[in-house]
Amino acid sequence: MNSRRQFLFSLVASSSFALQRRPANIVFILIDDYGWRDTMYNGSKFYETPNIDRLARSGVIFTNGYSASPVCSPTRAATMTGRYPARLHLTSHLQGATNRFHFTKVIQPNARLELPHEEVTIAEVLRAAGYRTACIGKWHLGKKGFLPSDQGFEVSLAGDEAGSTNDFFYPDWTKKIPLEGREGEYLTDRLTDLATEFIRKSRDNPFFLYLPHFAVHTPIQGKPDKVRKYDAKSRPDDPQNFGEYAAMIESVDESVGKILDALRENGIENNTLVFFTADNGGVSSLEWKKRPVTSNLPLRAGKGHLYEGGIRVPTLASWPGMIKPGSVCDVPVQSIDYAPTIAEAAGLGANKLAGIDGVSIMPLFKGAKSLSRRDIFWHYPHYSPQLGKPSAAMRRGNDKLIYFFEDERAELYDLKRDIGERNDLAASQPAKAAAMRARLVEWLQETKAQIPALNPRHDPAREREPGPPSGPVTAK
Secondary structure, eight states, X not given: OOHHHHHHHHHHHTSXXXXXXXXXXXXXXXXXXXXXXXXTTTTOSSSOOHHHHHXXXXXXXXXXXXXXXXXXXXXHHHHHHSSOHHHHTOOSOGGGSSOOBSSSSEEOOOOOSSOOTTSOOHHHHHHHTTOEEEEESOOOSOSTTSXXXXXXXXXXXXXXXXXXXXXXXXXXXXXXOOOOOOTTOBHHHHXXXXXXXXXXXXXXXXXXXXXXXXXXXXXXXXXXXXXXXXXXXXXXXXXXXXXXXXXXXXXXXHHHHHHHHHHHHTTOGGGEEEEEEESSOOOOSSTBTTBOSOOOTTSOOOTTSSSHHHHBOOOEEEOTTTSOTTEEEOSOXXXXXXXXXXXXXXXXXXXXXXSOOOOOOXXXXXXXXXXXXXXXEEEEOSOOTTSOOSEEEEEETTEEEEXXXXXXXXXXXXXXXXXXXXXXXXXXXHHHHHHHHHHHHHHHHHTTOXXXXXXXXXXXXXXXXXXXXXXXXXXO
């Protein structure tokens, strides 16, 4: 057992857990590719999310909630461990973790293809403390040997290395997703039913339910009756106008409602902390049938980019008696903060956990106006399918700096005055840009982040051409 793992489990053994009559249950709902503006509470006039809004009213809305990455697997790894993807060297979705573009200006590093066993997940910590643990849905952190059942989850359903389903209806989803269902059943509904059954069976024990939906990731495929409903209300002057995607969102919203109902019906809603968030921003590029899936406006760009549209996501928490209903918090929080927060909610002394980057956001539940850190960071040294380029970023207060590895260029934005990141201040505020850039470089060194290397085979005419040239291309 490595020193970090040994420390964490000794912490569990010595915690006050045994003195508590009934620790809090934890429900963590993670939606795939869900944009910041894809909810009614945050301004959408097209999508219908009454249950997500119900959750928002019951707890706190984090207006500056962030994913740890603009793509899925790194955010999931950060959520499980409380550690930055840069530190884990798990910085890309698994299918894009190796260098697949061979003529780009820089060579993206080969990222890890699984969450290593030496990393301690929050599921392992909770299970060691007596919790029942379940992962029901998308895992995307490794194949056989690195599945949820190998990473602390007692119940593991539908999750393997797959980043998406090929079809949302049974039996066709079984071509990629290892899960049985009923003829014609919708995958989002199936996962929800399994989750509510786990809640019912676990109501007499503390439990951690991790519900990472495959929706609203491609393929964009909703229930036909819902698709017709949204197609009928679609307006070309509203950039959110894709009926098929709206239908998927409604099914996700219904799932949230069923989870909340299950907690109430089983008499445990007052002792359950519920999180709702996304793994990255909405898809605003033309990757699905040559049309945008959604619009993140006023945020810039979307999935695959370190602009706000790629990393700012819907973020909610509800815990009756612990979080004031209808609260709004503007303090930035990120995926790395969930593991220590969950540990503290379970009575395990989260702020003493070894080797993590996140901090518990429990003080924000109680009305605090700040956390014990100055900066948050991102590292995405890859070319994304959404045309994002290798970059790193940091936020300090309202200031955000993005550094691009191709040309060593930095952009600086004041998010309070310019949430859409249209006015680059790097030239007009050189001292601030230089200071933030220096801190970002320092952080990359601290985390031993993998840095792209210049490509001697760079060919502007072939930059997005996949397939190997003569001989391997690797970053030093």
